[in-house]
Amino acid sequence: MICKGRAWKFGKDINTDVILPTKYMNLRESKELAKHCLENQNPQFAKEAKEGDIIVADKNFGCGSSREHAPISIKGKGIGCVIARSFARIFYRSAFNIGLPILESGAAVDGIEDGHELEVDLATGEIKNRTTGESFNATPIPAFMQEIIDDGGLMGHIKKKLKT
Amino acid sequence: MGMTITEKILARGAGLKEVEPGQLINAKLDLIMGNDITTALAAEELEKIGIKKVFNKDRVVVVLDHFTPNKDVDSAEQCKIVRQFAREQGLSEFYEAGNVGIEHLVLLENGIVVPGDIVVGGDSHTCMYGAIGAFSTGVGSTDMAAAMITGELWFKVPETMKFVYTGKLQPWVGGKDLILYTIGQIGVDGALYMAMEFTGDTIDSLPMQGRFSMANMAIEAGAKSGIFAPDKTTEQYVKGRAKRKYEFYASDADAQYKEVVEIDVCGIEPQVAFPSLPSNTRNISEVGDVPIDQCAIGFCTNGTIEDLREAASVLKGRRVHSNVRLLIFPGTQEIYRQAMKEGLLEVFLDSGGVISCPTCGPCLGGHMGLLAKGERAIATSNRNFVGRMGHPESEVYLSNPAIAAASAVLGRIGSPVELGLKA
């Protein structure tokens, strides 16, 4: 799958409290959560980000609380994928589990500015910066995680396993 | 080749003789924990794929502690979903209202979690049970749902980072200060994906409460888990509580570590983490003039009876500064009761403090004491992220209970020594 969109750039250690503030954790619907995604960090993002846009962040993205509301709000916003130098581990697992594509690449983070137009091939991990013409390769996804994605997330994976 | 305590516990869960870092395993779980927020999402996942029953009704623990007593109608609805789920499933360990407490302390206090366990919880501070020698880690709600269905979960065996603390602690320095200091040294991703193993002669004589604070905050260094090898202190804590048989594991002498960090504690002062990361630490002597509006003592990191005693020892016979609101959050109903018996509640009331029922409340910016724009709080909790306790332009400083209590009296961040107190 290819996703194309604008880069929304964020710094390091963006935590899940910032991605989805606590006061909205009494909500569960992804579109509702999406309205508040990253609002304290960049109020423009929740208002203007479009389907297919891409979040590009520095190291340790998604650190802090285990709230799945954070990746759910990003997915609900229609974000095509998240590229970061590194991810915090609970966020990393949860993103795969709910089918939010995430890619690790330090070089891409260095070579992409806010507002750049990107094209990402999720199958190969190739990240093209259409604004500068540069290309980057993300760390390949472990085969086991790819299986979860192919099954449509962890629940789909489990359902399949329970059947067999 | 030798194994670390974490590798041994995971190998046991995976039914393997040995495991090594990086290996993907499927491990049987001894316990799965969730709260009002995370269980609500997990319960919906079960429903979505048509699963009627959890794998074992005695091994799924649910505690309604985050937005309780219900903070608003949406939270009330959320708690209702979770309560119904718990009843339908017939969960034997369900805690709310009269027997509630902050989840992690409920599990420890009631011996629901025991040494050697493998535990996942829909809460990032689930890593706290490493204090008694269990492998425990936080997961999201989908992982939690999968765990509830199958009773197992995949893990990548983490590399271990070993911390060796040596020397005698200074007055008013405890486990909270050691972990804040450590995170200050290695950063909020200093132990990313790894297991932190806490050892050394300082740790040998560290009380259980200090171990709680340290294991609790392993996640603040990005770690998957934090663990202490069980010893006499552990035995004393778990005997009489443990609801199941338990096993003490220890690292082999020739276990492999990703890194060994040696820390001489003799020179470590009480630590204060400045906004907006737990790694932004300073010595108490270097804090400068930081006036505060609120002081919140308790929560999972420092809500035990020992923590309340420490705060009360500073507050006894003193009044809270007129500019400061002092809020006390005992960790569990049992701790609340004990504090009452010991006269600690009276000390808090006399000093001008407000005592809450056990709840996460403002720790995560839920309710019961949020901050307005520009306000500043000192808290014994574990996170000081932007907006964590209220308005995005409010500030949270983290410390141990003695420093927090002294700051409440001084009206600015300071130490009990300034009040003429010796430890």
Ligand code: SF4
């Ligand atoms: S007290 Fe705070 S850190 Fe602990 S479980 Fe509750 S919200 Fe989380």
